Amino acid sequence: MPKILNNVKAVSEALDVAMDKWKEVVVYGEDAGFEGGVFRATEGLQAKYGEERCFDAPISEALFAGLAIGMSLNGLKPVVELQFEGLGWASLQNILGHMGRMRNRTRGKYPTPVVIRMPMGGGIRALELHSEAMEAIYAHTPGIKVVCPSTPYDTKGLILAAIDSPDPVIVFEPTKLYRAFKQEIPDGFYTVPIGEAFKIQEGNDLTVVTYGAQTVDCQKAIESFEEKNPDKTIELIDLRSLKPWDKKMICDSVKKTGRLLVVHEAIKSFSISSEIIASVNEECFEYLKAPLSRCTGYDIVIPFDSGEGYHQPNPIRIQAKIEDVLNYKF
Amino acid sequence: MKTKFLNVFDPLKNQRVELMDKNGKVLNEKLMPKLSDKQVIEAYKLMNLSRRQDEFQNKVQRQGRLLSFLSSTGQEASEVGYAYPLIKGKDWFVPGYRNNAAWLTVGMPMRNIMLYWMGNEYGSKSPEGVNSLPPNIIIGSQYSHATGIAFAEKFKKTGGVALTTTGDGGMSEGETYEAMNFAKLHELPVIFVCENNKWAISTPYAKSTKAINIAVKGIGVGVPSIKVDGNDFFAVYAVVEEALDYARNGNGPVLIECDTYRLGAHSSSDNPKIYRPEDEFQDALTKDPLIRIKNYLINKGVWDDKKQEKLDKEQDEFISNEFDYAEKNKNYPLEDVFNFIYAEKTPELEEQYKEAKEFFEKYPEAKGGHH
Numbered sequence A: 001m002p003k004i005l006n007n008v009k010a011v012s013e014a015l016d017v018a019m020d021k022w023k024e025v026v027v028y029g030e031d032a033g034f035e036g037g038v039f040r041a042t043e044g045l046q047a048k049y050g051e052e053r054c055f056d057a058p059i060s061e062a063l064f065a066g067l068a069i070g071m072s073l074n075g076l077k078p079v080v081e082l083q084f085e086g087l088g089w090a091s092l093q094n095i096l097g098h099m100g101r102m103r104n105r106t107r108g109k110y111p112t113p114v115v116i117r118m119p120m121g122g123g124i125r126a127l128e129l130h131s132e133a134m135e136a137i138y139a140h141t142p143g144i145k146v147v148c149p150s151t152p153y154d155t156k157g158l159i160l161a162a163i164d165s166p167d168p169v170i171v172f173e174p175t176k177l178y179r180a181f182k183q184e185i186p187d188g189f190y191t192v193p194i195g196e197a198f199k200i201q202e203g204n205d206l207t208v209v210t211y212g213a214q215t216v217d218c219q220k221a222i223e224s225f226e227e228k229n230p231d232k233t234i235e236l237i238d239l240r241s242l243k244p245w246d247k248k249m250i251c252d253s254v255k256k257t258g259r260l261l262v263v264h265e266a267i268k269s270f271s272i273s274s275e276i277i278a279s280v281n282e283e284c285f286e287y288l289k290a291p292l293s294r295c296t297g298y299d300i301v302i303p304f305d306s307g308e309g310y311h312q313p314n315p316i317r318i319q320a321k322i323e324d325v326l327n328y329k330f
Numbered sequence B: 001m002k003t004k005f006l007n008v009f010d011p012l013k014n015q016r017v018e019l020m021d022k023n024g025k026v027l028n029e030k031l032m033p034k035l036s037d038k039q040v041i042e043a044y045k046l047m048n049l050s051r052r053q054d055e056f057q058n059k060v061q062r063q064g065r066l067l068s069f070l071s072s073t074g075q076e077a078s079e080v081g082y083a084y085p086l087i088k089g090k091d092w093f094v095p096g097y098r099n100n101a102a103w104l105t106v107g108m109p110m111r112n113i114m115l116y117w118m119g120n121e122y123g124s125k126s127p128e129g130v131n132s133l134p135p136n137i138i139i140g141s142q143y144s145h146a147t148g149i150a151f152a153e154k155f156k157k158t159g160g161v162a163l164t165t166t167g168d169g170g171m172s173e174g175e176t177y178e179a180m181n182f183a184k185l186h187e188l189p190v191i192f193v194c195e196n197n198k199w200a201i202s203t204p205y206a207k208s209t210k211a212i213n214i215a216v217k218g219i220g221v222g223v224p225s226i227k228v229d230g231n232d233f234f235a236v237y238a239v240v241e242e243a244l245d246y247a248r249n250g251n252g253p254v255l256i257e258c259d260t261y262r263l264g265a266h267s268s269s270d271n272p273k274i275y276r277p278e279d280e281f282q283d284a285l286t287k288d289p290l291i292r293i294k295n296y297l298i299n300k301g302v303w304d305d306k307k308q309e310k311l312d313k314e315q316d317e318f319i320s321n322e323f324d325y326a327e328k329n330k331n332y333p334l335e336d337v338f339n340f341i342y343a344e345k346t347p348e349l350e351e352q353y354k355e356a357k358e359f360f361e362k363y364p365e366a367k368g369g370h371h
C-alpha cells in the first residue's frame, strides 16, 4: 500500500524500513529516542525497536560523530541525527578529520559507513544558528558523500541509499520542507541512487539547477515566468546529490539550452554553484549563449528572521535572474 | 565484582598502585599478577625491542630516511603493560600516536610502523587478526572511536573490549569527557588509559590542569578511575587485567592513569632541553621502567648480561631488516591515492585519476624526489 507522507514522515518511514531490514542499524541524537527528536523524525522508533537501537544522546556533538565512526568500523550502521546543522560544528572534527579519511588511512580495512542527518536551511523563523546551509564544507571533504532531498519520495529513497552505502553520507534535510507538502510514495524498501539528479521539467531555453528548499521556489518562479513568456521553456533539475553530483545530466541539458542558472540559499563564494559553474564551463564552453549564472545567498552571517528575506533567494529574485540570463546579449 | 584495585586505591586521595620499587624489588607479593617467567620475559623483550627501535629510528630520522616519529622511550612499561593482556583478534587497541611499544605488543608488524613514519598509508593498515586503529593525530577523538567500537561489541555481544590511550595533555580535550560520559551511560566495555608523561610538547602538567591527578577526571562522569605507577610493568598489567575483566563482565568503562615520564623528545623535531628542568629529567632516569623490570628478572635469576647481549643483537638485526623492507617498499602506484577514498571511485575521481595518470606518464619526473 503506497503511503501519502510529508518529508519528515518520509524520514521516519525510511528509518523504520532500514531498522527492520538491517538489525545493525542504530539511530541516535539529542532527544531522538523517547520524543523522536525536535522535528519528530525518529518518532516511534524507540517504541518499536527498543532503547538499544534508538536512543537519546547526551549533548556532545564531537562524541556523536566519533562514536559513529567506531560503531561503523566495528560492523554497525549508525544513523546520527544532529539537532540543527548550525549546532553541530563540534562534530566537524570527526566528520572531516576521521570519517572522510578512515577508509583511505587503512587502505580499505576500516570503512566508516556512517549516515549523519541534519536539518538545514532557513525560512522557518528560527533562532540564530538554526538556519545555516553550509553543505559546501561537507561536499568539499574527500571520502564523504552528500545528499539533499526535496521530496518525500527522494527523502525516503536517498536515506535508504545512504544507509545502504559503503561510504559515509551526510543527509541534509531542508527544514522548511519538512511539512510543506505531501506525496504518495511506495511502501517498503527502495532507493534513489546517490549521484543521480532528477529532471523536474523539460525545457529548451535555460537550464535551472537547484536543490533543497529552492526546488519549490524555482518551480514557482518558472511557472510565473513561463506564463508571461509562452515562447520560452525552462528545464528544471533537482540535483538531489551534491557529492557526487550528476554532471552528465547537467552538461547534457546545458548543451541543449546553452544557458545555466544555479540556485541555492547557501553562501555564494566557494559553494556548490561554484563547482557546478566551473565544471560546466570546462565541458560546455562552446555551447554557451550567456555567462553561467547563479542566484544564491550572500557571503554574510545568516540574518535573523527580520533580515532573512534579504538573504535567501525567493521566487521573485529567481525570476529576475532568469530574465537576466535570457536577455543577455554578447 | 570483587576487586583488588578498582575502588580500593582512591584517586581522590592521590593513591597509586605500586607493586615493584625502582630497583625491581617486589613491594606487594599478594597483588602481583599471575604471570609465568616466560611471559614476563616476553613482555620485557617487547619493551626492549621498542626501546631499541626508538634509538634506531632516531638515528635514521637524522639521516633523513624517516619523516618523523614520536618515541615511547620511558613509557614502555605502561604500553606493554596495558597491551599485553588484550586478547588478540578479539579486543581492540585504539591508539594515539605515541604507542610504539603497544603497537608491537598487539601485533602490529614493525615494518608497518616504520612505513607509517615514512609517510605511507599502508603502514596504518593493521593485518588480519590485529584489531588496531591507525595512529590518531587529532588528540581526543580516539576516546570517542573506542567508545563506538565498544558500543558495537556490546551490541553484537562479541565480548571484546576496546582500550584507548592519550596523554596528559589530551585529557584537556572536551571529547575525552564526552566519550567517558557516554561510555558510562551505556556501561560499555572500554578502558580509557591516560599515559601521564608530564609533558604535552613543552607544556608541563601544571599548565594543563589543576587536578591533583588525571584519574580524578573520570570521577565526575561516574567512571571508576585509578592511578598506577606507569613505570611498573606489573602494576599496569595487574590493574589493566582487572579492568578488562570488569569491563568484559558488563560493569562498564574504567579510566586508568599511568603515572610515567617521557624520557625522549616530544617528536623528532623537538628539543626538550630548552623547556625541561634537568634535575627532573635526571630523577626520571632513575625510574626507567626497562631497568626496573630487567633488575626484577636478574634478581629472580632468569636473566643476565649474556642473555641481554644476545637479545640486543638479535633485535638490532630484526629492526634493521624491517627497516630495509619498509624502505624498499615505501612507494606505491598512483592509483592507490585514488583507490581508497570511496568504495568505488566517483565519476569525478575517475576523471581526475585518468587525467593524473596521463600527466604522470608523460612527466614521470613530476612525481618528486621520493620516487
Ligand SMILES: Cc1ncc(C[n+]2csc(CCOP(=O)(O)OP(=O)(O)O)c2C)c(N)n1
Pocket: B098, B137, B138, B139, B140, B166, B167, B168, B169, B170, B171, B197, B199, B200, B201, B262, B266
Ligand atoms: C586536536 C589536536 N590539537 C593539537 C595537536 C598538536 N599536538 C600534537 S602532540 C601535542 C601534545 C600532546 O600532549 P599529550 O597529550 O600529553 O601527549 P604526549 O605527546 O605527551 O604523549 C599537541 C598539542 C593535535 N595533534 N591534535
